[in-house]
Amino acid sequence: MSANIAAARVRRFLVVAATVTAAVALPLAAAASAGVSGPCDGTVTIDGRTYGPANDTPGNPIVIPAESGLVAEWEGHTDVVITKHSGSVGVVVGPAAIPIAKWAGDNAEEAVEASDSYPIDSARDLLPVDLVGLYQVEGKHDGEGGSCSGSAMVRIEGNPLATPVGAGAAVGTLVTGAALGAAAMGRKP
Amino acid sequence: MSAADDVGMNDRFDADAGPVVRRRGRPVLGAIAGLFLGIFVAVDLQQFAIRPLDNWSVLGLPTLGLVLGLALGRFAPLRRRPRDEAQATPAAEGTADAS
Helix, strand or coil: CCHHHHHHHHHHHHHHHHHHHHHHHHHHCCCCCCCEECCEEEEEEECCEEECCCCCECCECEEECCCCCCEEEEEEEECCCCEEEEEEEEEEECCEEEEEEEEEECCCCCCCEEEEEEEHHHHHHHCCCCCCEEEEEEEEEEEECEEEEEEEEEEECCCHHHCHHHHHHHHHHHHHHHHHHHHHHCCCC | CCHHHHCCCCCEEECCCEEECCCCCCHHHHHHHHHHHHHHHHHHHHHCCCCCCCHHHHHHHHHHHHHHHHHHHHHCCCCCCCHHHHHHHHHHHHHHHHC
């Protein structure tokens, strides 16, 4: 084997190694955490586990098990009275958030705390397809007297390959990976 | 018509050796495949609960895929060897061993 062929193979190996390293290592960088800012706090209890503002990282998310009949019991409070308020909660997709709930009111009774329970199956019924995976949820609540904002990570447990989105993404990854490999091999001489 | 007139827009012309057909990669295929691979990997990471669909996943991964695909397609580091070269190499090595 000549020195030129060996050098060419080393160059090709380095390009492939750099590509694989970039594709695998970079996505594993930790996501930024946010928690809650402002005079608000709250918790939610699901399946016997209580979650709060600290559950805002991919490694420490709010977990929704793949079981039916679960109820989310939540409570929230503010340190100050916020009147004529409005708020929203949305799922983060890139630079935008898809709103999933909005509210507004005068809060004439000047309440500083609220609590309720919500059957998770009701939320699942609203979805057109089964969803699993990790979601960043962010919300805000503001009005006269103060404002709050925050985010949390929510992990919906389940088998990704059993959902249309997960299975489609897996197939798409294989197909586009093969196409990228074909591009990396160049044209037939 | 001179030899230079036969050379395509993407080909080089060597004044001494005549027209030289440049071995081209597939940068367009690489860019498109890399872009969509980045999108699908972002969804995979989200579905397997590794990383949410944040800015880095939604914008960064497809951009990274686009650039890497463009580079891989342009330089074709896994380039196929020409048939005649592939057939000639073992014989040449056998000759070298025999000598």
